[in-house]
Amino acid sequence: MVPSQRKNRYLFIVVSFLLWFPNFLYVPILSPYIDFLGGSYTFAGIILSSYGITQLLFRLPIGIFSDLVKKRKPFIVMGMLASALSCILFLMSEILWFMLLARALAGIAAATWVVFTVLFPTYYEEDKVHKAMSHITFIVVLGQLLGMSFSGIVVDEFGWKAPFILGVIFSIVGLFLSLFVHEQKGLVDKKPITFNELIFVVKDPLLLKTSFLSIVAHSMIFVTMFGFTSSYALEIGFQEKELTWIVIVFMIPHAFATLYMGSHIVPRLGEWNSLKLAFLTSSIFAIVIPLFQTKFAFLIIQGCFGFSLGLIFPLLLGMSIQNIEIEKRATAMGAYQALYAIGIFAGPFFAGILNSLLGLESGFYFVGILGIFALTFIFIWSRKQVMVVENNQFEEKVE
Structure with a gap:
């Protein structure tokens, strides 16, 4: 890799980190903070879900418009x-x-991630999309990990407002650095994309799958770690400053899983079998979380749950665009991220x-049932995939 390309990649990584780090500084304390201000769990759910609503509304239009104007940087x-x-x-x-409005704005910021994930692979060779996606997913998880790790400590030492003060500072730094992100001219085909192609x-x-x-x-993940896990932990005896340990034991395995999936599990098991393993273990760990009331057992299960969920996201991210032409990937990624925002x-x-x-x-029981529901479809789709491959091999032998 030439030095200038390496410099562009590192700058992009820093900007990507600064998109997620500030907005996850307050995530572990957001539900307890709403409760502190007098909000109910129902209203807390509305505030948390607004993050997904704006992503649902904005991600696909951002992806389509980015493809139409052939530019990524302005959206970043x-x-x-x-x-x-x-x-x-x-x-x-x-x-x-x-x-509620503030969290919705955070959702708009996250909606632009569709463009980040399309521009970043251009810093790699074309046959290394999965590697690029693993790296950029790791940066997301790292930003989430560090932001959420500091959250409980900062609140315990300086009060509820401290994470938001730090968030403002780091967001402004990220905004400044984003002005210097490099977008290679002429990389995207200038041929206009028709509506039918979109x-x-x-x-x-x-x-779609x-x-x-x-x-x-x-x-x-947004019901648990990014939602109500911290409230449940406080209910069973954790202190605010101890929320950091919950974040660490969840997010570190989660971060390493994003790298481990692409380099070790998928090459050995294949894509669909890897998804079966990840969803099955995630469902099991979610269901057993409420069964453990001691702090040590709770932390152990959190770590296992974090690792299992971490296996899922980079694999789905790479699979979502692997059949899509490069000039249409922002649209595909916009559709993918807009649809998964339904879950957020x-x-x-x-x-x-x-x-x-x-x-x-x-x-937590609700989350476990959701995972088993998804696992059912994975078995059906993977079986159909095997039948298609076997049919193609039979036709080749006949010919």
Whole structure:
């Protein structure tokens, strides 16, 4: 790799990190903070789900428009700006409805991730898409890990507003650095994309299947680690400063799993069998979480759950665009990320209602059932895939 290309990649990695780090500084304390301000679990679920609603509404239009104008960088800058505004709004107001708006703005920032994930692979050779996706997913998880790790400590030492102050600072730095992101001219085909071609891309069978599975996977993680796990932990005896340990034991295995999947598990098991393993173990660990009331056992299960979920996301991300032409990948990625935003919205929304009616334990059982539901479809689709391959091999032998 030439030095300039390496420099461009490293700068992009830093900007990507600064998109996620500020917006996850407050995630572990957001549900308890809403409770502190007098909000119910139901309203907490609405605030948490607003993050997914705006992604659902904006991701596909951003992907389509990016493909139409043949540009990625302006949308990256827009995402960093939305991230900064979100943190500023959280900092300036304790009114729950303004917090809803702030979280929705964070969702708009996350919606621009569709463009990040399309531009980043251009810094790699064309046959290394899975490697690029593993690396960029690792950066996401690293930003989430570090942000969430500091959250409980910062709140315990400096109060509820401290994560938002830090979020504003890091978001502004990221916004400034995003102005220097390199986008290679002429990389995307300048031929205009027709509406029929866009529809064809969105209807790609593998894209739709991976999107459905990603809806379930994002529901699972946004109900638990990015949702109500911290509230449940406080309920069973954890202190605010101890939330950091929950984040660490979940996110470190989660981060390493994103790298381990592409380099070790998929080459050995294949894509569909790897998904079976990941969803099965994730479902089991989610269901058993409420069965353990001691801190040590709770942390062990959290680590296993984090690793299992970490296996899912980079694989689905790479599979979603592997059949799509490069000039149409922003549209495909926009569709994929817009669809999985349904899970970011629906998961916390319905879990919030369940938690209000039946207690926080019900949310974990809900997540386990979702995983088993997805696993059923994986078995069906993988079997069809095997039948197609066997049929093609038979036809080749006949010819």
